[in-house]
Amino acid sequence: MSALQTIWTITRLTIREAQRRRILWVALFAAIAFLTIYGVGYRFILIEVRAEMGQGPGPGFNPAQTIAIFLMVAGLYVVHFLGIAMAALLSAGTLSGEVESHTIETLLTKPLRRWQVVLGKWLGFAIILFVYMGVMAAGIVLIARFLSGDRLDNLVPGLALIYLSALVMLGISFLGGTRLSTLANGAMAFALYSLAFIGGWVEQFGAMLRNNTAVDVGIISSLIMPADALWKRAVLGWKPTSTDMEMLGPFFVASQPSPLMTGYAVAYALVLLVLALWSFSRRDM
């Protein structure tokens, strides 16, 4: 049996597990519920804003459009966050759990190499995340376009960056899962994400206050976990601030992450995956 067939068998097994354990269905049901509430809220807020403010004071500022785009970016931030959370939650126990429950023994005594099992599982989760995040993002973008007529520049590259941040988390969780227990691995994944999130804020305030140390702290945290930096790269591409929305928070970018960050994140996700393949191949079961 070729390596590709083995990997694909494991990928299918991983997707089937997510279906059978109803993880996929619960996630998609929650996504639909979220999109419904989002759509209803979006519509009523737009009606209210248009009624209250009309087209705004002048040609340079359009409050209805500003708020429509703000809400769209906020929705996509939820996709970004949930994508990362799903990546950690789904995969934290996929290796360690199988080792702890001994189900891995029957798999690894087949004529295959361990890296094929790890890669097959990784691919399965990458596909699940792609579908999940794709459904969520498509729902938000379509709701916004249908209700407000507004659209974001560079939408697809931005969504690709969001997906990349989920894949970085997947790599972290896989690498942790080759050696840590499921709980320790989940805790580590969320700790790293929190680090990136707070680091991102420190960097933004640092930039506004022109404090280089704070900016450096943010950059270092982004190198450890690039998820937040990738989000900011995506937001920069969408240019929501061109609508004069000067707001703090995850949707405002004072300190721009370097364009190199995208390349770094791709390399980082790959290195994590390769380290996970290597680490799992060497451990004793």
Next chain:
Amino acid sequence: MTVPAIETQHLRKEFGSKVAVADLTLRVEPGEIFGFLGPNGAGKTTSMKMLLGLTNPTAGEGQLLGQPLGEPGVRRRVGFLPEHFRFHEWLTAAEFLDVHGRLYGMSSAERAESIPDLLALVGLADRAQTRLAAFSKGMLQRIGLAQALLNSPDLVFLDEPTSGLDPLGRRLVRNIIAGLRAEGTAVFLNSHLLSEIELTCDRVAFIREGRVLRVAPLAELEQESLRVRLRVGQPSPALLAELARFGGEPEQDVRSGVITLHLSDERTVPELVRWLVAAGQEVYELSPQRLSLEERFIQIVGEDIVEQ
């Protein structure tokens, strides 16, 4: 010269400062049913994991069917039923076998042919569409056994294959092992149920503290160890002292006067009879009894462990 099913040279496994397996050197012939015996913590499971490539040895080497340990290709011809028999319980029995058949590299035609046969063999033909989550312990062990036989292996590792089974299930496993023997499949059997080993194995190895104490054909173990019950007219302390040269320390039951002797070889029996008659003893009873494997296990592995 035939290629042995298993051959190991001084396999050793340390976990930190703890030595799990000190020196595993053994050879299992093709088609042989080989019992692997030892007290808890003797290193049996670690040994099996090293043979199967689940754990890397610290030192030493070994071959499965002529290929070095850890070589994935050879596992195409190897089956394994793990001790814990925990499987992906969200799969149905048929799906479970199908996935593992794919991993063995079996074609869809081969899988379609062998899966129903194996389900029938382990008595789960009517449970093909039941999810493993709904299976009892015994049923899981049966489906695990079917999984171990999917690829018609030349060598099967069974780690405690009857631990979850009722007497009927145990008989089923015995019959399956007999079938494997008939097909020339080697079986490496790790079990605590010595009566099972006694009924199925050709040869056994005794392990303690990660070392092979002894490897012997079961028939040899039976022959070499005999307990003789002896009743004579006038048992005297002098007689007891003289009997000692036939083997061990003779014991005499105070009330019945029955003497018990342990002989190390069956061929000593006629010699003993001749001596008794020549010595003028009136022999009322002389009955040789074979020791059970359990009694031999305790003799070889050591009582101190059993008493712990």
